[in-house]
Amino acid sequence: MDERIRQYVNEHRNEFLAELMEACRIPSVSEQEEPLAEMAAWLQARLERAGCDVTYWPVEDGPPIVWAEAGEGERSLLSYSHYDVQPADPLELWDSPPFEPTVREGKLFARGVSDDKGDFMARIHAIETYRAVYGDLPLRFKFFIEGEEEVGSPHLAPLAQAHADELRSDGCLWESGGFDANERYTFYLGVKGIQYLELRARGANTDLHSAYAPIVPNPAWRLVWALNTLKDPDDRIIIDGFQEHVRAITPVEEAYLDAIPFDGDKLKAAWGVSEFIGGIDDREALKRFLYSPTCTICGFRSGFIEEGQKTVLPSEASVKLDFRLVPDLTADLVIQLLRAHLDRRGFTDIEIIPRSAMEAARSNPEARIVQTAVEVAREVYGHEPVVYPSHGGSGPMYPLAQGLGMDAVTVGVIYSGVNMHAPNENIRLEDYFRNIVYLVELIRRFAQV
Amino acid sequence: MDERIRQYVNEHRNEFLAELMEACRIPSVSEQEEPLAEMAAWLQARLERAGCDVTYWPVEDGPPIVWAEAGEGERSLLSYSHYDVQPADPLELWDSPPFEPTVREGKLFARGVSDDKGDFMARIHAIETYRAVYGDLPLRFKFFIEGEEEVGSPHLAPLAQAHADELRSDGCLWESGGFDANERYTFYLGVKGIQYLELRARGANTDLHSAYAPIVPNPAWRLVWALNTLKDPDDRIIIDGFQEHVRAITPVEEAYLDAIPFDGDKLKAAWGVSEFIGGIDDREALKRFLYSPTCTICGFRSGFIEEGQKTVLPSEASVKLDFRLVPDLTADLVIQLLRAHLDRRGFTDIEIIPRSAMEAARSNPEARIVQTAVEVAREVYGHEPVVYPSHGGSGPMYPLAQGLGMDAVTVGVIYSGVNMHAPNENIRLEDYFRNIVYLVELIRRFAQV
Numbered sequence: 001m002d003e004r005i006r007q008y009v010n011e012h013r014n015e016f017l018a019e020l021m022e023a024c025r026i027p028s029v030s031e032q033e034e035p036l037a038e039m040a041a042w043l044q045a046r047l048e049r050a051g052c053d054v055t056y057w058p059v060e061d062g063p064p065i066v067w068a069e070a071g072e073g074e075r076s077l078l079s080y081s082h083y084d085v086q087p088a089d090p091l092e093l094w095d096s097p098p099f100e101p102t103v104r105e106g107k108l109f110a111r112g113v114s115d116d117k118g119d120f121m122a123r124i125h126a127i128e129t130y131r132a133v134y135g136d137l138p139l140r141f142k143f144f145i146e147g148e149e150e151v152g153s154p155h156l157a158p159l160a161q162a163h164a165d166e167l168r169s170d171g172c173l174w175e176s177g178g179f180d181a182n183e184r185y186t187f188y189l190g191v192k193g194i195q196y197l198e199l200r201a202r203g204a205n206t207d208l209h210s211a212y213a214p215i216v217p218n219p220a221w222r223l224v225w226a227l228n229t230l231k232d233p234d235d236r237i238i239i240d241g242f243q244e245h246v247r248a249i250t251p252v253e254e255a256y257l258d259a260i261p262f263d264g265d266k267l268k269a270a271w272g273v274s275e276f277i278g279g280i281d282d283r284e285a286l287k288r289f290l291y292s293p294t295c296t297i298c299g300f301r302s303g304f305i306e307e308g309q310k311t312v313l314p315s316e317a318s319v320k321l322d323f324r325l326v327p328d329l330t331a332d333l334v335i336q337l338l339r340a341h342l343d344r345r346g347f348t349d350i351e352i353i354p355r356s357a358m359e360a361a362r363s364n365p366e367a368r369i370v371q372t373a374v375e376v377a378r379e380v381y382g383h384e385p386v387v388y389p390s391h392g393g394s395g396p397m398y399p400l401a402q403g404l405g406m407d408a409v410t411v412g413v414i415y416s417g418v419n420m421h422a423p424n425e426n427i428r429l430e431d432y433f434r435n436i437v438y439l440v441e442l443i444r445r446f447a448q449v
Numbered sequence: 450m451d452e453r454i455r456q457y458v459n460e461h462r463n464e465f466l467a468e469l470m471e472a473c474r475i476p477s478v479s480e481q482e483e484p485l486a487e488m489a490a491w492l493q494a495r496l497e498r499a500g501c502d503v504t505y506w507p508v509e510d511g512p513p514i515v516w517a518e519a520g521e522g523e524r525s526l527l528s529y530s531h532y533d534v535q536p537a538d539p540l541e542l543w544d545s546p547p548f549e550p551t552v553r554e555g556k557l558f559a560r561g562v563s564d565d566k567g568d569f570m571a572r573i574h575a576i577e578t579y580r581a582v583y584g585d586l587p588l589r590f591k592f593f594i595e596g597e598e599e600v601g602s603p604h605l606a607p608l609a610q611a612h613a614d615e616l617r618s619d620g621c622l623w624e625s626g627g628f629d630a631n632e633r634y635t636f637y638l639g640v641k642g643i644q645y646l647e648l649r650a651r652g653a654n655t656d657l658h659s660a661y662a663p664i665v666p667n668p669a670w671r672l673v674w675a676l677n678t679l680k681d682p683d684d685r686i687i688i689d690g691f692q693e694h695v696r697a698i699t700p701v702e703e704a705y706l707d708a709i710p711f712d713g714d715k716l717k718a719a720w721g722v723s724e725f726i727g728g729i730d731d732r733e734a735l736k737r738f739l740y741s742p743t744c745t746i747c748g749f750r751s752g753f754i755e756e757g758q759k760t761v762l763p764s765e766a767s768v769k770l771d772f773r774l775v776p777d778l779t780a781d782l783v784i785q786l787l788r789a790h791l792d793r794r795g796f797t798d799i800e801i802i803p804r805s806a807m808e809a810a811r812s813n814p815e816a817r818i819v820q821t822a823v824e825v826a827r828e829v830y831g832h833e834p835v836v837y838p839s840h841g842g843s844g845p846m847y848p849l850a851q852g853l854g855m856d857a858v859t860v861g862v863i864y865s866g867v868n869m870h871a872p873n874e875n876i877r878l879e880d881y882f883r884n885i886v887y888l889v890e891l892i893r894r895f896a897q898v
Binding site: 192204210214220225231271288301303310346393 | 659661726729734745747749842
């Protein structure tokens, strides 16, 4: 660890902070055309000043991707982040206005400071720090900064395909890394995918008196019978062919579980459940949480759902299902397998209505970008970081990283009190400056051949 | 058929009509204390004028039963009817005010005229006509007139038990008989019972992010799995022991099906269904409609039920089930069988919340009261009446009739345009007068030894 880096960052704290605040002052809330355009223009100017070649990749009916490249070398590194932010309301719950960045008790409060302006600003400051301390950047650093992350990145996948050659790099830095509740630095190497869908069954053309139940098909029962063929009471997904597509967990991925803190009793107490599904132990629970696909009833609606009683035979029943995906189970595959499974059992009348979908992403824990990120974290933060080979939730990582053959790792400025998507979003200033130091060292190590 | 009866009724049309209108002028809407009391007092006076011994049977927190008896003889006949009526709103849809009885085009319009004031007034006029033509009443005629029918007769069953000796008779005349859409006079000899209940499953103490689905039990899935054990995809109720309690249909009951008009194609077209459950034919459909118990999902609610998508793991799921009962399947038995069935399969966590219940009632088609009712209908109405040994719906017949060892048959003044429970409720005047003639002859024949 080169002390010159820490020293340089320390000497430029005020300047870096002022620039981060400037970025946070622009109210670039998703789908707000003007501030998003202002933010993109600001970023273009700022990246050019950092010596990048900057272009806009246009997005139909959406804010452009800001694409910037700098440096030369054997290796290349792609950085993903986004310049749109969540809406700030309810405004009355903020202690200072969301778009008037304010420092209090060592923290910077502003909408978007943790998600995700702190990330891209730290990366800009890192390449400038690198140059100031060492001279030329030793690798090709590529910024991909989108403006639609908070509304589900609807244009990301086709755009990544179209620009595959420019995007493809030797590793990818994702957004949203940082400290967990125990102050351990944490990496995520992947996310589950998702296929959200609705199943709908129909009976008579209107709700009928339930006296007709012996003769008129009941769509709620149809859905119950159909659903029952999808998952058994032991919570196993039994859709024909489904499990064959679930890639086996590698011994390396399995071993990672041992190093991940997981307090099952604390979670069970918080949720008020006496045990996890099937009475599994903590290690198995963590394993399933990170690695298992799911088929979840998120909502079920049919017939009379108010208080009281009504003797009605429903005309329609619908269920919202959320499939969380793992490699190599793709979203399209889930729809195909489900349709075939239902048809094979005579449920041809049950309609499948696909909703949003994202593919699963899981990086190789032994990839150079992951190993380097962990090594550098050990040195900069002074402890063994926690590495999650995957995450129970979903995000748009796949099309930009694994889908192009890259491994990705989260790096960032968050901590447990960050209030992401909530009032009083903030980051700790020290986390921001340490992240710059971390990134400079990461670039240096990753570039070494 | 004695022409003197027709003649007497004809001569007293205006008087009978005026009295019926007087009864309909009292706005005895269910749960309206004052008008109900006024109605009961009016009935008491009127029944005393008809030579009855009249008493009130008090009901806790409710309007009293008006109990009246007249006549002497070997046989006795119980008459069930009620003096409360449905609320009249929406008032703006009435062509004349609901409590200002109005004659138009041979019909009398008023709230309650068909349900059920026409019934008890015709019976009062019938015993007076009998006496005028023949002298003393040849049997003991007993009026049981309650004031809570439109709110589910909540006090009927215990009251019937308490007064079993007074109530028990050689037959029972129920309310609501009359002409079907094809102008055929129609009798119902029974109703299905009902046990309405809710099943409820609980998971975590709050809705969770669906990322936790691999480890936290999902109450919606619990309910799906539990429900699936209650009824199979061929619509057979497979609750342990349930079918053993379903009394076999007798050859006589089976034979009655042949005489009941049932146009399956017309119903299917009206409801927009291509076939009945399991593709059954009309005869089987009618048989199940009248004789099969049911287990119907009337409502299912869990998690996110609005438009759109939300990745949520529900904390609660509930389903409303309506069991229609047939002899000898009692309401209590359904609860017991269901509890044992669920427990045996590990669904001890699923709560059963019983709602309203009524027992099944089915008279013996060969009972004297039924045979006599049919015979007299043939003569008075000049065609073969339609006899339904049961009904697809439910009603409070059991505690007052079969529960006391009596057979009951519907007799009344309705026709297909009666608008029961709706604006412009009415009866046809001719139906009212013919019903008096019918009742006199029924009393005469039923009394013959």
